[in-house]
Amino acid sequence: MLAEQPAFSMTEFRGRRLTVGSANLTTREQPPHEVEIDSFCLADRCVSAADFHAFLRDAPGDLDHTMIDCIDPCFIVHRAGGFQLRRGCGQYPMIQISFWAAAAYCNWLSRVEGLRPVYDLGSRCADLDADGNRLPTEAEWEAACHEGYPDGAGPGPDSCNSADAGPTCRKLRAGETLSGNFLPGHPAPVPAAGLPADAAGLYEMLGNLREWCHDRFGPYGPGTRRNPSGAPRGTFRVVRGGSFIDPVDILGPASRMAAYEDTKCEVYGFRVARLC
């Protein structure tokens, strides 16, 4: 058992049939197509720096320095005593970690909780039949986000940390307190669950950080698919939701972007999912 539980809690979403993609965005979201997904649980917020630090302290050998960047801006540094949470940074979402560092966290949490790990970091494979923690598939992420914005209207400028964030939101950005050596007046993340929840009870699905999803990035194929989990090959992963540097008009449940899986950057974070 963990001395301290993660700050997030899991929300259950029932299985469903939904339209994934959109005809009105970029070519990446085309064609809109029918998808069937099973029930799943999704974390209500991104994994925080404090959550991730608990993992690093407990299992420092589970990742190496190619998977996490500890140069500014960052909420966790690496000193002679090991990984260290910077002062006042625990509540911010974890950033500067690669897809595989996020996968390593999921595996560690699975082991702690007595679940079967999904990812094999050595072979860079995944077993989606395992009951452990993982990153959400983009179809799961999209279904949950649609449920959060049922009438199709997105969040207002003060409840979404985009490039067009309003003044109330900007006041919560890390730079205003010099957290993580983000600088005042510059774009930066806000604390996990720092803004109002959406209708599904989820925090910062749109804006704040682009969230690593499980799927390898590839074009959508035709026809109905059941529990899609991405392209069979490739080194790019889907990231969803946009970030504090993205304009609000490109954020939405269907919008998708791709990121090289070894990228570590202050605009990428993640939340945990698993089967229910």
Added chain:
Amino acid sequence: MRGLRLPGGASLLRADDTADGSTPMADDNPVFAEIPLGPLSAASRGEEPARAGGYLLAVVPTTAGQYWHYLVDQGLRRVPAPRLHGFLAAAGTGLRTTPEGVIVLDEQWAALPVTCVTWYGAVAYSEWLGSRIGMTCRLPSAAEWQYAAAGAAGLRWALGDDFDRKTYAPTATGPRPVGGTPANAFGLRDMTGNVFEWCADPLVTDDASGHVALGSRVIKGGAYTVRNPESFENATAFTADELSTVPYIGFRVLCPSPIQVPS
């Protein structure tokens, strides 16, 4: 190799010494290249003075073998010094910490750039080296580092305006030995890629009371852990917590020039 002998046994490399393609080998004492005083091009001038140079800079980053001599000389092998360094337990970066807390050198990796040294450790090594060779050594400022890398022409990367990924940033999971890349016009190697290099400059921000130091220092040159060509540019500056001990930040030493160089 040819080169001028400095007081205390350090060597000075003239830029034309590299014409035969020889690689300066890691040694107890670093080899310095002369960065002569020269004009800055309009493109690279920015906020900097119109003239730059007039100092010596180590041809390659300080190696694990060289830092080992400092540890032995200063009696630091068995003394925890978290403000100076924190070597990993795993082998592969040259110096490591045994389970008993003793620092050991793996000879086969002595030519790796020393990493896991804090900004303060880099400063302390520079001062120690200076006292050994009878000079005042220190870390370069970001501007001095950039001029040494980019030259008067203001090159984007150490060897030109094209990003040569195979030379600067081959896929790697750790540092590679120093001196493996061609020399630039000043005779400097490895300025772009392999490991970031600590510079003197602090990260500061302004508040009502003036400059506030944030406990970070500038690092330059990119490393095996980053990928975007922009991250390696001579003009790009990142910062890192000054007590960082990570295997992707090293440093090289600057000495003020003892020689009057015609401008």
